[in-house]
Amino acid sequence: MTNETDLKSMLKDPSLLETRAYIGGKWVDGDDGTFDVTNPARGDVVAKVANLSRAQVAGAIAQAEAAQKEWAKWTGKERAGVMRKWFDLMMENQDDLGAILTAEQGKPLAEAKGEIGYGASFIEFFGEEAKRIYGETVPGHQRDKRITVLKQPIGVAASITPWNFPNAMITRKAAPALAAGCSFVARPAAETPLSAIVMGVLAERAGIPAGVFNVLPSSSSSAVGKEFCENPAVRKLTFTGSTEVGRILLKQAADQVMKCSMELGGNAPFIVFDDADLDAAVEGAILCKFRNNGQTCVCANRIYVQAGVYDDFAARLKARVEKMKIGDGFEEGVDLGPLINPAAGEKVKEHIDDAVSKGATVILGGNGAMDGNFLPPTIVTGVTQDMQVAQDETFGPFAPLFKFTDEDEVIAMANDTIFGLASYFYAKDLSRVYKVAEALEYGIVGVNTGIISTEVAPFGGVKQSGLGREGSHHGIEDYLEMKYICMSV
Numbered sequence: 001m002t003n004e005t006d007l008k009s010m011l012k013d014p015s016l017l018e019t020r021a022y023i024g025g026k027w028v029d030g031d032d033g034t035f036d037v038t039n040p041a042r043g044d045v046v047a048k049v050a051n052l053s054r055a056q057v058a059g060a061i062a063q064a065e066a067a068q069k070e071w072a073k074w075t076g077k078e079r080a081g082v083m084r085k086w087f088d089l090m091m092e093n094q095d096d097l098g099a100i101l102t103a104e105q106g107k108p109l110a111e112a113k114g115e116i117g118y119g120a121s122f123i124e125f126f127g128e129e130a131k132r133i134y135g136e137t138v139p140g141h142q143r144d145k146r147i148t149v150l151k152q153p154i155g156v157a158a159s160i161t162p163w164n165f166p167n168a169m170i171t172r173k174a175a176p177a178l179a180a181g182c183s184f185v186a187r188p189a190a191e192t193p194l195s196a197i198v199m200g201v202l203a204e205r206a207g208i209p210a211g212v213f214n215v216l217p218s219s220s221s222s223a224v225g226k227e228f229c230e231n232p233a234v235r236k237l238t239f240t241g242s243t244e245v246g247r248i249l250l251k252q253a254a255d256q257v258m259k260c261s262m263e264l265g266g267n268a269p270f271i272v273f274d275d276a277d278l279d280a281a282v283e284g285a286i287l288c289k290f291r292n293n294g295q296t297c298v299c300a301n302r303i304y305v306q307a308g309v310y311d312d313f314a315a316r317l318k319a320r321v322e323k324m325k326i327g328d329g330f331e332e333g334v335d336l337g338p339l340i341n342p343a344a345g346e347k348v349k350e351h352i353d354d355a356v357s358k359g360a361t362v363i364l365g366g367n368g369a370m371d372g373n374f375l376p377p378t379i380v381t382g383v384t385q386d387m388q389v390a391q392d393e394t395f396g397p398f399a400p401l402f403k404f405t406d407e408d409e410v411i412a413m414a415n416d417t418i419f420g421l422a423s424y425f426y427a428k429d430l431s432r433v434y435k436v437a438e439a440l441e442y443g444i445v446g447v448n449t450g451i452i453s454t455e456v457a458p459f460g461g462v463k464q465s466g467l468g469r470e471g472s473h474h475g476i477e478d479y480l481e482m483k484y485i486c487m488s489v
Protein backbone atom coordinates (compact mmCIF):
# COMPACT_ATOMS: atom_id res chain seq x y z
CA MET A 1 0.00 0.00 0.00
CA THR A 2 1.81 3.11 -1.17
CA ASN A 3 -0.72 5.63 -2.38
CA GLU A 4 -4.39 6.48 -2.72
CA THR A 5 -4.92 4.16 -5.68
CA ASP A 6 -3.51 1.22 -3.77
CA LEU A 7 -5.70 1.87 -0.74
CA LYS A 8 -8.68 2.01 -3.08
CA SER A 9 -7.73 -1.35 -4.51
CA MET A 10 -7.81 -2.85 -1.00
CA LEU A 11 -11.42 -1.81 -0.49
CA LYS A 12 -14.44 -3.92 -1.37
CA ASP A 13 -16.22 -0.65 -2.13
CA PRO A 14 -13.60 1.83 -3.44
CA SER A 15 -16.17 4.64 -3.55
CA LEU A 16 -15.84 4.82 0.24
CA LEU A 17 -12.48 6.51 -0.13
CA GLU A 18 -13.70 10.09 -0.50
CA THR A 19 -11.34 13.06 -0.11
CA ARG A 20 -13.73 16.01 -0.39
CA ALA A 21 -15.55 17.79 2.41
CA TYR A 22 -19.23 16.97 3.03
CA ILE A 23 -21.24 20.15 3.50
CA GLY A 24 -24.99 20.58 3.27
CA GLY A 25 -25.30 17.20 1.55
CA LYS A 26 -22.80 18.16 -1.16
CA TRP A 27 -19.23 17.03 -1.84
CA VAL A 28 -17.00 20.07 -1.85
CA ASP A 29 -13.39 20.89 -2.79
CA GLY A 30 -11.29 23.06 -0.51
CA ASP A 31 -10.73 26.74 -1.31
CA ASP A 32 -7.29 26.29 0.28
CA GLY A 33 -6.36 23.40 -2.00
CA THR A 34 -5.54 20.06 -0.44
CA PHE A 35 -3.40 18.66 2.35
CA ASP A 36 -1.59 15.33 2.47
CA VAL A 37 -2.63 12.41 4.63
CA THR A 38 0.28 10.08 5.24
CA ASN A 39 0.52 6.49 6.36
CA PRO A 40 2.46 6.51 9.66
CA ALA A 41 3.99 3.07 9.05
CA ARG A 42 5.57 3.93 5.70
CA GLY A 43 5.42 7.68 5.47
CA ASP A 44 3.82 7.61 2.03
CA VAL A 45 0.94 9.87 1.01
CA VAL A 46 -2.36 7.98 1.24
CA ALA A 47 -4.58 10.78 -0.04
CA LYS A 48 -4.83 14.48 -0.73
CA VAL A 49 -7.79 15.88 1.15
CA ALA A 50 -9.82 19.04 0.62
CA ASN A 51 -8.46 21.90 2.70
CA LEU A 52 -11.36 24.17 3.69
CA SER A 53 -10.95 27.87 4.27
CA ARG A 54 -12.44 29.54 7.31
CA ALA A 55 -15.10 31.11 5.05
CA GLN A 56 -16.15 27.63 3.90
CA VAL A 57 -16.41 26.52 7.51
CA ALA A 58 -18.66 29.51 8.21
CA GLY A 59 -20.78 28.54 5.18
CA ALA A 60 -21.07 24.98 6.47
CA ILE A 61 -22.26 26.24 9.85
CA ALA A 62 -24.97 28.31 8.12
CA GLN A 63 -26.16 25.22 6.25
CA ALA A 64 -26.11 23.16 9.42
CA GLU A 65 -28.17 25.85 11.16
CA ALA A 66 -30.82 25.78 8.44
CA ALA A 67 -30.93 21.96 8.36
CA GLN A 68 -31.25 21.73 12.13
CA LYS A 69 -34.58 23.54 12.17
CA GLU A 70 -36.16 20.80 10.03
CA TRP A 71 -34.29 17.90 11.68
CA ALA A 72 -35.59 18.97 15.09
CA LYS A 73 -39.15 18.51 13.80
CA TRP A 74 -38.57 14.81 13.07
CA THR A 75 -39.95 12.48 15.72
CA GLY A 76 -37.49 10.54 17.83
CA LYS A 77 -38.58 7.40 16.05
CA GLU A 78 -37.91 8.94 12.64
CA ARG A 79 -34.43 10.04 13.71
CA ALA A 80 -33.82 6.59 15.19
CA GLY A 81 -34.76 5.00 11.85
CA VAL A 82 -32.08 6.75 9.78
CA MET A 83 -29.52 6.45 12.54
CA ARG A 84 -30.13 2.69 12.56
CA LYS A 85 -29.45 2.64 8.81
CA TRP A 86 -26.25 4.62 9.39
CA PHE A 87 -25.17 2.10 12.03
CA ASP A 88 -26.00 -0.85 9.75
CA LEU A 89 -23.98 0.64 6.90
CA MET A 90 -20.99 1.18 9.15
CA MET A 91 -21.11 -2.45 10.26
CA GLU A 92 -21.66 -3.75 6.71
CA ASN A 93 -18.56 -1.82 5.65
CA GLN A 94 -16.54 -2.53 8.79
CA ASP A 95 -13.64 -4.11 6.87
CA ASP A 96 -13.27 -1.19 4.49
CA LEU A 97 -13.64 1.41 7.22
CA GLY A 98 -11.03 -0.47 9.24
CA ALA A 99 -8.61 -0.46 6.29
CA ILE A 100 -9.05 3.28 5.76
CA LEU A 101 -8.44 3.84 9.46
CA THR A 102 -5.26 1.73 9.53
CA ALA A 103 -3.97 3.45 6.39
CA GLU A 104 -4.09 6.90 7.97
CA GLN A 105 -3.71 6.16 11.68
CA GLY A 106 -1.43 3.11 11.72
CA LYS A 107 -3.10 0.89 14.34
CA PRO A 108 -3.26 -2.85 13.57
CA LEU A 109 -6.12 -3.73 11.24
CA ALA A 110 -7.92 -5.91 13.81
CA GLU A 111 -7.83 -3.02 16.29
CA ALA A 112 -9.04 -0.63 13.59
CA LYS A 113 -12.01 -2.86 12.79
CA GLY A 114 -12.65 -3.08 16.54
CA GLU A 115 -12.77 0.71 16.65
CA ILE A 116 -15.34 0.77 13.84
CA GLY A 117 -17.58 -1.59 15.85
CA TYR A 118 -17.05 0.53 18.95
CA GLY A 119 -17.72 3.76 17.06
CA ALA A 120 -20.84 2.37 15.41
CA SER A 121 -22.18 1.26 18.80
CA PHE A 122 -22.68 4.92 19.76
CA ILE A 123 -24.86 5.45 16.70
CA GLU A 124 -26.92 2.38 17.54
CA PHE A 125 -27.22 3.32 21.22
CA PHE A 126 -28.08 6.99 20.77
CA GLY A 127 -30.42 6.30 17.88
CA GLU A 128 -32.43 4.24 20.32
CA GLU A 129 -32.18 6.99 22.94
CA ALA A 130 -33.76 9.46 20.49
CA LYS A 131 -37.12 7.91 21.44
CA ARG A 132 -36.55 8.47 25.13
CA ILE A 133 -35.84 12.18 25.52
CA TYR A 134 -38.34 12.64 28.31
CA GLY A 135 -39.33 15.91 29.88
CA GLU A 136 -41.07 16.33 33.24
CA THR A 137 -44.24 17.61 34.77
CA VAL A 138 -43.68 19.40 38.04
CA PRO A 139 -46.47 20.00 40.61
CA GLY A 140 -47.33 23.70 40.35
CA HIS A 141 -46.15 26.10 43.06
CA GLN A 142 -49.57 27.82 43.12
CA ARG A 143 -53.08 26.37 42.74
CA ASP A 144 -53.53 27.78 39.26
CA LYS A 145 -50.08 26.92 37.96
CA ARG A 146 -49.02 23.94 35.81
CA ILE A 147 -45.32 23.41 35.10
CA THR A 148 -43.94 21.35 32.25
CA VAL A 149 -40.24 20.83 31.54
CA LEU A 150 -39.26 20.31 27.90
CA LYS A 151 -35.93 19.10 26.61
CA GLN A 152 -35.03 20.66 23.27
CA PRO A 153 -32.00 20.35 20.99
CA ILE A 154 -29.38 22.97 21.66
CA GLY A 155 -28.86 23.76 17.95
CA VAL A 156 -25.67 23.39 15.91
CA ALA A 157 -22.98 21.31 17.65
CA ALA A 158 -19.34 21.47 16.54
CA SER A 159 -16.61 18.95 17.25
CA ILE A 160 -12.83 18.97 17.19
CA THR A 161 -11.35 15.50 17.55
CA PRO A 162 -7.93 13.82 17.67
CA TRP A 163 -6.17 11.29 15.47
CA ASN A 164 -5.98 8.43 17.98
CA PHE A 165 -9.60 7.25 17.53
CA PRO A 166 -10.61 8.88 14.23
CA ASN A 167 -13.95 7.11 14.06
CA ALA A 168 -15.15 6.59 17.62
CA MET A 169 -14.29 10.05 18.94
CA ILE A 170 -16.60 11.52 16.30
CA THR A 171 -19.48 9.07 16.66
CA ARG A 172 -19.44 9.42 20.46
CA LYS A 173 -20.27 13.10 19.91
CA ALA A 174 -22.25 13.13 16.66
CA ALA A 175 -24.62 10.31 17.65
CA PRO A 176 -26.06 11.96 20.79
CA ALA A 177 -26.18 15.29 18.96
CA LEU A 178 -28.20 13.91 16.06
CA ALA A 179 -30.40 11.87 18.37
CA ALA A 180 -31.20 15.03 20.31
CA GLY A 181 -32.19 16.88 17.12
CA CYS A 182 -29.01 18.94 16.74
CA SER A 183 -27.07 19.27 13.52
CA PHE A 184 -23.36 18.61 13.58
CA VAL A 185 -20.19 20.04 12.04
CA ALA A 186 -17.12 17.83 12.55
CA ARG A 187 -13.56 19.00 12.10
CA PRO A 188 -11.45 15.81 12.17
CA ALA A 189 -7.74 15.79 13.00
CA ALA A 190 -5.65 16.65 9.94
CA GLU A 191 -3.76 13.36 10.37
CA THR A 192 -6.94 11.26 10.03
CA PRO A 193 -9.70 12.96 8.01
CA LEU A 194 -10.55 9.99 5.75
CA SER A 195 -12.24 8.04 8.55
CA ALA A 196 -14.45 11.04 9.22
CA ILE A 197 -15.25 11.72 5.57
CA VAL A 198 -16.36 8.12 5.00
CA MET A 199 -18.89 8.61 7.79
CA GLY A 200 -20.32 11.41 5.64
CA VAL A 201 -20.54 9.01 2.69
CA LEU A 202 -22.50 6.55 4.82
CA ALA A 203 -24.63 9.25 6.44
CA GLU A 204 -25.71 10.34 2.96
CA ARG A 205 -26.49 6.74 1.96
CA ALA A 206 -28.43 6.21 5.18
CA GLY A 207 -30.71 9.15 4.41
CA ILE A 208 -29.53 11.58 7.07
CA PRO A 209 -30.84 14.85 5.66
CA ALA A 210 -28.47 17.25 3.92
CA GLY A 211 -26.75 19.61 6.34
CA VAL A 212 -27.42 17.56 9.47
CA PHE A 213 -24.00 15.87 9.52
CA ASN A 214 -21.10 17.75 7.94
CA VAL A 215 -17.41 16.90 7.72
CA LEU A 216 -14.99 19.81 7.47
CA PRO A 217 -11.37 18.80 6.85
CA SER A 218 -8.82 21.56 7.26
CA SER A 219 -5.12 21.70 7.99
CA SER A 220 -5.63 24.80 10.13
CA SER A 221 -7.11 23.68 13.42
CA SER A 222 -6.80 27.09 15.02
CA ALA A 223 -8.77 28.86 12.25
CA VAL A 224 -11.57 26.29 12.45
CA GLY A 225 -11.50 26.40 16.26
CA LYS A 226 -11.91 30.20 16.16
CA GLU A 227 -14.80 29.99 13.69
CA PHE A 228 -16.54 27.40 15.85
CA CYS A 229 -16.12 29.58 18.94
CA GLU A 230 -16.93 32.93 17.34
CA ASN A 231 -19.82 31.97 15.08
CA PRO A 232 -23.06 32.70 16.98
CA ALA A 233 -24.90 29.86 15.21
CA VAL A 234 -22.74 27.29 17.02
CA ARG A 235 -24.24 26.63 20.45
CA LYS A 236 -22.21 23.66 21.54
CA LEU A 237 -18.50 22.81 21.26
CA THR A 238 -17.32 19.30 21.98
CA PHE A 239 -13.61 18.52 22.04
CA THR A 240 -11.34 15.54 22.64
CA GLY A 241 -7.61 16.14 22.85
CA SER A 242 -4.95 17.59 25.09
CA THR A 243 -5.70 19.61 28.21
CA GLU A 244 -3.57 22.41 26.75
CA VAL A 245 -5.78 22.83 23.67
CA GLY A 246 -8.90 22.28 25.79
CA ARG A 247 -7.94 25.32 27.86
CA ILE A 248 -7.48 27.44 24.70
CA LEU A 249 -10.91 26.42 23.39
CA LEU A 250 -12.63 27.05 26.71
CA LYS A 251 -11.19 30.57 26.77
CA GLN A 252 -12.27 31.18 23.15
CA ALA A 253 -15.74 29.78 23.80
CA ALA A 254 -16.22 32.03 26.84
CA ASP A 255 -17.05 35.10 24.76
CA GLN A 256 -20.20 33.44 23.46
CA VAL A 257 -20.90 31.59 26.72
CA MET A 258 -20.96 28.45 24.64
CA LYS A 259 -21.84 25.11 26.16
CA CYS A 260 -18.66 22.97 26.10
CA SER A 261 -17.78 19.33 26.61
CA MET A 262 -14.11 18.57 27.08
CA GLU A 263 -12.55 15.13 27.04
CA LEU A 264 -8.94 15.94 27.84
CA GLY A 265 -5.66 14.36 28.85
CA GLY A 266 -5.26 11.56 31.37
CA ASN A 267 -2.53 10.17 33.58
CA ALA A 268 -4.07 6.84 34.51
CA PRO A 269 -2.72 4.91 37.48
CA PHE A 270 -2.83 1.12 37.16
CA ILE A 271 -2.45 -0.43 40.62
CA VAL A 272 -1.61 -4.06 41.35
CA PHE A 273 -2.19 -5.09 44.97
CA ASP A 274 -0.52 -8.12 46.47
CA ASP A 275 -3.81 -10.07 46.60
CA ALA A 276 -4.41 -9.60 42.84
CA ASP A 277 -4.63 -12.41 40.32
CA LEU A 278 -1.25 -11.63 38.75
CA ASP A 279 -1.92 -13.32 35.42
CA ALA A 280 -5.11 -11.30 35.03
CA ALA A 281 -3.28 -8.13 36.10
CA VAL A 282 -0.57 -8.68 33.48
CA GLU A 283 -3.16 -9.25 30.75
CA GLY A 284 -5.07 -6.17 31.91
CA ALA A 285 -1.86 -4.12 31.85
CA ILE A 286 -1.07 -5.29 28.32
CA LEU A 287 -4.49 -4.24 27.05
CA CYS A 288 -4.59 -1.05 29.03
CA LYS A 289 -1.02 0.10 28.37
CA PHE A 290 -0.49 -1.05 24.79
CA ARG A 291 -3.88 -0.60 23.12
CA ASN A 292 -3.28 1.71 20.15
CA ASN A 293 0.43 1.53 21.07
CA GLY A 294 -0.22 3.51 24.23
CA GLN A 295 -1.81 6.42 22.36
CA THR A 296 -5.02 6.44 24.34
CA CYS A 297 -5.98 8.92 27.02
CA VAL A 298 -7.29 6.12 29.23
CA CYS A 299 -4.06 4.08 28.84
CA ALA A 300 -2.17 3.10 31.98
CA ASN A 301 0.45 5.83 32.37
CA ARG A 302 1.80 4.83 35.81
CA ILE A 303 1.88 1.22 36.94
CA TYR A 304 2.01 0.90 40.74
CA VAL A 305 2.84 -2.57 42.06
CA GLN A 306 2.81 -3.60 45.72
CA ALA A 307 6.24 -4.60 47.06
CA GLY A 308 5.39 -8.29 47.68
CA VAL A 309 4.54 -8.97 44.03
CA TYR A 310 6.67 -6.30 42.35
CA ASP A 311 9.48 -8.48 40.98
CA ASP A 312 7.12 -11.26 39.93
CA PHE A 313 4.81 -8.81 38.11
CA ALA A 314 7.76 -7.10 36.38
CA ALA A 315 9.12 -10.44 35.14
CA ARG A 316 5.73 -11.60 33.87
CA LEU A 317 4.99 -8.30 32.15
CA LYS A 318 8.41 -8.35 30.48
CA ALA A 319 7.90 -11.93 29.25
CA ARG A 320 4.53 -10.98 27.80
CA VAL A 321 5.62 -7.70 26.13
CA GLU A 322 8.69 -9.36 24.61
CA LYS A 323 6.35 -11.50 22.54
CA MET A 324 4.47 -8.56 21.05
CA LYS A 325 4.98 -8.08 17.33
CA ILE A 326 5.71 -4.58 16.04
CA GLY A 327 5.00 -3.63 12.45
CA ASP A 328 2.80 -2.15 9.75
CA GLY A 329 -0.81 -2.38 10.89
CA PHE A 330 -1.69 -4.18 7.67
CA GLU A 331 0.67 -7.09 8.47
CA GLU A 332 -0.91 -10.20 9.91
CA GLY A 333 -0.40 -10.71 13.64
CA VAL A 334 0.96 -7.23 14.43
CA ASP A 335 0.24 -6.09 18.01
CA LEU A 336 1.92 -2.68 17.97
CA GLY A 337 1.76 -0.32 15.00
CA PRO A 338 3.75 2.87 14.47
CA LEU A 339 3.37 6.00 16.53
CA ILE A 340 1.47 8.77 14.80
CA ASN A 341 4.57 10.92 14.08
CA PRO A 342 8.18 11.50 15.17
CA ALA A 343 7.14 14.04 17.84
CA ALA A 344 5.12 11.34 19.60
CA GLY A 345 8.25 9.17 19.74
CA GLU A 346 10.34 12.05 21.06
CA LYS A 347 7.93 12.49 23.97
CA VAL A 348 8.22 8.80 24.89
CA LYS A 349 12.00 8.95 24.66
CA GLU A 350 12.06 12.04 26.87
CA HIS A 351 10.12 10.17 29.56
CA ILE A 352 12.48 7.19 29.34
CA ASP A 353 15.59 9.41 29.49
CA ASP A 354 14.23 11.34 32.45
CA ALA A 355 13.41 8.16 34.40
CA VAL A 356 16.79 6.59 33.69
CA SER A 357 18.68 9.77 34.56
CA LYS A 358 16.93 9.77 37.95
CA GLY A 359 17.78 6.16 38.74
CA ALA A 360 15.21 3.91 37.03
CA THR A 361 16.38 0.62 35.45
CA VAL A 362 15.44 -0.47 31.93
CA ILE A 363 14.36 -4.13 31.89
CA LEU A 364 13.05 -4.13 28.31
CA GLY A 365 13.59 -1.86 25.32
CA GLY A 366 15.29 1.41 26.15
CA ASN A 367 16.13 4.45 24.21
CA GLY A 368 17.23 3.17 20.83
CA ALA A 369 16.77 5.25 17.72
CA MET A 370 13.31 5.33 16.16
CA ASP A 371 12.91 3.41 12.94
CA GLY A 372 10.56 5.73 11.08
CA ASN A 373 7.65 6.08 13.49
CA PHE A 374 8.36 2.74 15.15
CA LEU A 375 9.61 2.67 18.71
CA PRO A 376 9.95 -0.65 20.58
CA PRO A 377 8.09 -0.94 23.91
CA THR A 378 10.06 -0.12 27.05
CA ILE A 379 9.58 -1.28 30.64
CA VAL A 380 11.50 0.32 33.51
CA THR A 381 11.56 -0.50 37.22
CA GLY A 382 12.43 1.67 40.20
CA VAL A 383 10.26 4.57 39.04
CA THR A 384 9.50 7.31 41.59
CA GLN A 385 7.11 10.23 41.94
CA ASP A 386 9.78 12.79 41.10
CA MET A 387 10.13 11.49 37.54
CA GLN A 388 8.42 13.24 34.61
CA VAL A 389 6.17 10.28 33.82
CA ALA A 390 4.53 10.65 37.24
CA GLN A 391 3.01 13.95 36.09
CA ASP A 392 2.87 13.90 32.25
CA GLU A 393 0.89 11.69 29.90
CA THR A 394 3.40 9.67 27.82
CA PHE A 395 0.98 8.63 25.04
CA GLY A 396 3.25 5.82 23.87
CA PRO A 397 4.66 2.34 24.58
CA PHE A 398 6.44 3.04 27.88
CA ALA A 399 5.51 1.08 31.01
CA PRO A 400 7.03 2.59 34.17
CA LEU A 401 6.76 0.39 37.30
CA PHE A 402 6.47 2.20 40.64
CA LYS A 403 6.71 0.26 43.95
CA PHE A 404 4.41 0.86 46.93
CA THR A 405 3.83 -0.67 50.34
CA ASP A 406 0.26 0.10 51.47
CA GLU A 407 -3.15 1.30 50.32
CA ASP A 408 -2.98 4.82 51.72
CA GLU A 409 0.40 5.43 50.15
CA VAL A 410 -0.68 4.28 46.69
CA ILE A 411 -3.98 6.19 46.83
CA ALA A 412 -2.05 9.37 47.63
CA MET A 413 0.41 8.73 44.79
CA ALA A 414 -2.34 7.84 42.33
CA ASN A 415 -4.26 11.04 43.13
CA ASP A 416 -1.18 13.28 42.99
CA THR A 417 -1.90 14.68 39.52
CA ILE A 418 -3.93 17.43 37.88
CA PHE A 419 -5.66 14.74 35.80
CA GLY A 420 -8.61 12.53 36.71
CA LEU A 421 -9.85 10.52 33.75
CA ALA A 422 -9.34 6.74 34.12
CA SER A 423 -7.77 4.62 36.85
CA TYR A 424 -7.45 0.87 37.33
CA PHE A 425 -6.62 -1.56 40.09
CA TYR A 426 -6.39 -5.29 40.62
CA ALA A 427 -7.30 -6.76 44.03
CA LYS A 428 -9.53 -9.46 45.50
CA ASP A 429 -10.25 -8.26 49.03
CA LEU A 430 -13.77 -6.81 48.87
CA SER A 431 -13.33 -4.13 51.52
CA ARG A 432 -10.13 -3.00 49.78
CA VAL A 433 -11.98 -2.88 46.47
CA TYR A 434 -14.63 -0.51 47.85
CA LYS A 435 -12.20 1.63 49.78
CA VAL A 436 -9.84 2.15 46.85
CA ALA A 437 -12.59 2.60 44.23
CA GLU A 438 -14.16 5.33 46.35
CA ALA A 439 -10.84 7.04 47.14
CA LEU A 440 -9.53 7.33 43.58
CA GLU A 441 -10.22 10.85 42.25
CA TYR A 442 -11.12 9.78 38.72
CA GLY A 443 -14.20 9.74 36.51
CA ILE A 444 -13.61 6.09 35.65
CA VAL A 445 -12.32 3.21 37.80
CA GLY A 446 -11.61 -0.21 36.27
CA VAL A 447 -11.52 -2.94 38.91
CA ASN A 448 -9.82 -6.16 37.78
CA THR A 449 -10.14 -5.04 34.16
CA GLY A 450 -7.96 -3.00 31.84
CA ILE A 451 -10.69 -2.08 29.37
CA ILE A 452 -13.48 0.26 30.41
CA SER A 453 -14.71 1.73 27.13
CA THR A 454 -18.33 1.06 26.18
CA GLU A 455 -21.21 3.05 24.76
CA VAL A 456 -23.46 2.19 27.73
CA ALA A 457 -21.35 3.89 30.44
CA PRO A 458 -20.67 7.58 31.12
CA PHE A 459 -17.10 8.27 29.93
CA GLY A 460 -15.32 11.38 31.17
CA GLY A 461 -12.95 12.89 33.66
CA VAL A 462 -12.72 15.06 36.75
CA LYS A 463 -10.12 17.74 37.59
CA GLN A 464 -8.27 18.91 34.45
CA SER A 465 -9.27 15.82 32.45
CA GLY A 466 -12.42 17.48 31.32
CA LEU A 467 -16.02 18.51 31.55
CA GLY A 468 -19.10 16.44 30.81
CA ARG A 469 -19.72 12.79 30.05
CA GLU A 470 -20.02 10.93 26.75
CA GLY A 471 -21.88 7.67 26.21
CA SER A 472 -24.76 6.23 28.24
CA HIS A 473 -28.12 7.97 28.67
CA HIS A 474 -26.20 10.84 30.32
CA GLY A 475 -24.31 11.52 27.08
CA ILE A 476 -27.30 13.07 25.35
CA GLU A 477 -27.89 15.71 28.02
CA ASP A 478 -25.08 17.95 26.77
CA TYR A 479 -26.95 18.38 23.48
CA LEU A 480 -30.24 19.34 25.10
CA GLU A 481 -31.52 22.48 26.74
CA MET A 482 -34.22 22.46 29.37
CA LYS A 483 -37.11 24.85 29.10
CA TYR A 484 -39.90 25.07 31.59
CA ILE A 485 -43.35 26.24 30.70
CA CYS A 486 -45.26 27.79 33.53
CA MET A 487 -48.96 27.97 32.67
CA SER A 488 -51.74 29.66 34.60
CA VAL A 489 -55.01 27.77 34.26
Ligand SMILES: NC(=O)C1=CN([C@@H]2O[C@H](COP(=O)(O)OP(=O)(O)OC[C@H]3O[C@@H](n4cnc5c(N)ncnc54)[C@H](O)[C@@H]3O)[C@@H](O)[C@H]2O)C=CC1
Binds near residue numbers: 161241
Ligand atom coordinates in the same frame (compact mmCIF):
# COMPACT_ATOMS: atom_id res chain seq x y z
N1 LIG B 1 -7.84 12.89 25.25
C1 LIG B 1 -7.36 12.28 24.20
O1 LIG B 1 -7.91 11.32 23.69
C2 LIG B 1 -6.16 12.81 23.59
C3 LIG B 1 -5.11 13.35 24.30
N2 LIG B 1 -4.04 13.82 23.67
C4 LIG B 1 -2.90 14.33 24.44
O2 LIG B 1 -2.38 15.46 23.77
C5 LIG B 1 -1.03 15.24 23.38
C6 LIG B 1 -0.75 15.91 22.07
O3 LIG B 1 -1.51 15.29 21.03
P1 LIG B 1 -2.19 16.17 19.89
O4 LIG B 1 -2.78 15.37 18.85
O5 LIG B 1 -1.19 17.18 19.47
O6 LIG B 1 -3.38 16.79 20.71
P2 LIG B 1 -4.05 18.18 20.48
O7 LIG B 1 -4.86 18.49 21.67
O8 LIG B 1 -3.04 19.16 20.03
O9 LIG B 1 -5.00 17.92 19.22
C7 LIG B 1 -6.31 17.43 19.32
C8 LIG B 1 -7.15 18.06 18.21
O10 LIG B 1 -7.22 19.46 18.43
C9 LIG B 1 -6.80 20.17 17.26
N3 LIG B 1 -6.20 21.43 17.69
C10 LIG B 1 -4.92 21.66 18.07
N4 LIG B 1 -4.77 22.96 18.40
C11 LIG B 1 -5.98 23.57 18.22
C12 LIG B 1 -6.46 24.90 18.38
N5 LIG B 1 -5.68 25.90 18.81
N6 LIG B 1 -7.76 25.15 18.10
C13 LIG B 1 -8.58 24.16 17.68
N7 LIG B 1 -8.16 22.89 17.50
C14 LIG B 1 -6.89 22.59 17.78
C15 LIG B 1 -5.85 19.21 16.58
O11 LIG B 1 -5.72 19.51 15.21
C16 LIG B 1 -6.55 17.89 16.82
O12 LIG B 1 -7.56 17.72 15.89
C17 LIG B 1 -0.87 13.73 23.37
O13 LIG B 1 0.46 13.35 23.53
C18 LIG B 1 -1.75 13.35 24.52
O14 LIG B 1 -1.05 13.53 25.71
C19 LIG B 1 -3.99 13.80 22.31
C20 LIG B 1 -4.98 13.27 21.54
C21 LIG B 1 -6.12 12.69 22.15
Ligand SMILES: O=C(O)[C@H](O)CS(=O)(=O)O
Binds near residue numbers: 240263299
Ligand atom coordinates in the same frame (compact mmCIF):
# COMPACT_ATOMS: atom_id res chain seq x y z
O1 LIG C 1 -13.14 5.44 24.16
C1 LIG C 1 -11.99 5.22 24.48
O2 LIG C 1 -11.52 4.14 24.76
C2 LIG C 1 -11.15 6.39 24.61
O3 LIG C 1 -11.96 7.52 24.64
C3 LIG C 1 -10.15 6.65 23.61
S1 LIG C 1 -9.30 7.96 24.33
O4 LIG C 1 -10.15 9.16 24.28
O5 LIG C 1 -9.14 7.56 25.72
O6 LIG C 1 -8.05 8.16 23.71
